[in-house]
Amino acid sequence: MTQTSLAPTYLVRTLGCQMNVHDSEHMAGLLEGAGYTAAPAGADVADVVVINTCAVRENAATRLYGNLGQLASVKAERPGMQIAVGGCLAQKDRGEIVSRAPWVDVVFGTHNIDVLPVLLERARHNAAAQVEIEESLKVFPSTLPSRCDAIASGWVSISVGCNNTCTFCIVPSLRGKERDRRPGEILAEVEALVSQGAVEVTLLGQNVNSYGVEFGDRGAFAKLLRACGEIDGLERVRFTSPHPAAFTDDVIEAMAETPNVMPSLHMPLQSGSDRVLRAMRRSYRSERYLGIIERVRAAMPDAAITTDIIVGFPGETEEDFQETMRVVEASRFTSAFTFQYSPRPGTPAYELEPLPKAVVQERFERLIALQERITLEDSQRFVGRELELMVLDGGGRKDGDSARMSGREPGNRLVHFAVPEGADVPRPGDMVTVRVTHGAPHHLLADSGLDGGPYAVRRTRAGDAWDAAQGDDHDHGGDSCGTGGGAPAGPVGLGMPALRRA
Ligand code: SF4
Numbered sequence: 001m002t003q004t005s006l007a008p009t010y011l012v013r014t015l016g017c018q019m020n021v022h023d024s025e026h027m028a029g030l031l032e033g034a035g036y037t038a039a040p041a042g043a044d045v046a047d048v049v050v051i052n053t054c055a056v057r058e059n060a061a062t063r064l065y066g067n068l069g070q071l072a073s074v075k076a077e078r079p080g081m082q083i084a085v086g087g088c089l090a091q092k093d094r095g096e097i098v099s100r101a102p103w104v105d106v107v108f109g110t111h112n113i114d115v116l117p118v119l120l121e122r123a124r125h126n127a128a129a130q131v132e133i134e135e136s137l138k139v140f141p142s143t144l145p146s147r148c149d150a151i152a153s154g155w156v157s158i159s160v161g162c163n164n165t166c167t168f169c170i171v172p173s174l175r176g177k178e179r180d181r182r183p184g185e186i187l188a189e190v191e192a193l194v195s196q197g198a199v200e201v202t203l204l205g206q207n208v209n210s211y212g213v214e215f216g217d218r219g220a221f222a223k224l225l226r227a228c229g230e231i232d233g234l235e236r237v238r239f240t241s242p243h244p245a246a247f248t249d250d251v252i253e254a255m256a257e258t259p260n261v262m263p264s265l266h267m268p269l270q271s272g273s274d275r276v277l278r279a280m281r282r283s284y285r286s287e288r289y290l291g292i293i294e295r296v297r298a299a300m301p302d303a304a305i306t307t308d309i310i311v312g313f314p315g316e317t318e319e320d321f322q323e324t325m326r327v328v329e330a331s332r333f334t335s336a337f338t339f340q341y342s343p344r345p346g347t348p349a350y351e352l353e354p355l356p357k358a359v360v361q362e363r364f365e366r367l368i369a370l371q372e373r374i375t376l377e378d379s380q381r382f383v384g385r386e387l388e389l390m391v392l393d394g395g396g397r398k399d400g401d402s403a404r405m406s407g408r409e410p411g412n413r414l415v416h417f418a419v420p421e422g423a424d425v426p427r428p429g430d431m432v433t434v435r436v437t438h439g440a441p442h443h444l445l446a447d448s449g450l451d452g453g454p455y456a457v458r459r460t461r462a463g464d465a466w467d468a469a470q471g472d473d474h475d476h477g478g479d480s481c482g483t484g485g486g487a488p489a490g491p492v493g494l495g496m497p498a499l500r501r502a
Helices: 018-033 060-076 088-093 095-100 113-126 171-175 183-195 220-228 249-257 274-279 286-299 318-331 357-380 461-476
Strands: 009-014 048-053 082-087 106-108 130-132 153-157 200-204 236-240 264-266 304-311 335-340 386-391 404-408 414-418 431-435 444-446 455-458
Touching (some): 018 048, 018 082, 018 113, 018 153, 048 060, 048 088, 060 088, 060 095, 082 088, 082 113, 088 095, 088 171, 106 113, 113 130, 153 183, 183 220, 200 220, 220 236, 220 249, 286 304, 286 318, 304 318, 304 357, 318 357, 335 357, 386 414, 414 431
Parallel strands (some): 048 082, 082 106, 153 200, 264 304, 414 444
Antiparallel strands (some): 386 404, 386 431, 431 455
């Protein structure tokens, strides 16, 4: 769509997890469909500012009201400007947001993203704030239009909501029971993304291993992975997040036997203590967890396995924490998102007595130190190996000082690689083969091209599409996708913020 300079501008500020990033892309797509145009890159105000909130983060409310406080004075100087608040905190706090910040024009929930343009219009027409929250999903978010900035990588929702009841988590009460999309619909969206240039797709759900429960097919997720393997032009398939309780061996087999399904797994552990897992109402035990890891490694020896861990859940003893350390040592995670437990209003664990802060902090630091060592060892074992990297969207610019660019290897490890003088410079989404020369704590270096070692660029359709979009950007500020969304790949926790990644 060619934009005119008179079209009102919009901006979406995302305060939450990857599920929120995905929803933000749909909000942007809906606004563009309604005639708004994206505010220029780097702008922090626009005619419409949407704040997509997260209720899981410890300081979510502080961040929301901080953002709203800042926008109040901007709005006073900018007649006609509108502010909308969506996402998990909006679903939870509803009308309270307008009471605390009466300059907000629209509040909408996680189940009715599609009404955003209508509510903005109605608020303008009625000159009154519109608060509309649905209790259950009316339109599956992935069927809404989306604006994606990254071409090479796309995210596709396979399910929303969660049927589990982990006592620390607010997701079930805000996102509702699990709803599964039909495989045909998901595959059509993946194919649409691939036809637009994507070479990598991440399948997204709160609990991908229970995908299919709603329509009575327990093997549906493994079948979905295998079906993605049949899609021509799709080079890398990832997914997040699986739940250890629902993890079945058919998924491991599908991963190992489908060449474009990448050997990477983000599987939340949360605690290594069976007693704490029981208190968290997580129905697997540490031996089951370790058994899955063992079978994944037997099938895919280089698999990058990442996790989420909560330290200091109420009642956690030193013995419980030692169990977490034992499981972490045995699991050899590539990296871990580690959290200090903090109570969330509205969750069952909110009522429990928290541990002293100093105790939690001390355990947290011991866990970080252990994981840092394991992460470094994981990196160092790659030195000398040849890897094919997908050049990152956004992170793929050639750095002036080091002449390095960045990409991700099949397991999703971050690799910075040198581009030799006069050599072919890859574009985001192109594939590069290099040899690893150094293993650092959180990335690998691959400078093999500098001394005549391996350096080869394979140009991809994603790179071609990126080139084409650069031309488009000069015309009207970005490219629009019909469905799906894009984001740089990387291990992510749904609904759980990363306080510290080790
Ligand atoms: S932590 Fe994950 S599995 Fe547990 S209730 Fe929350 S979303 Fe569901």
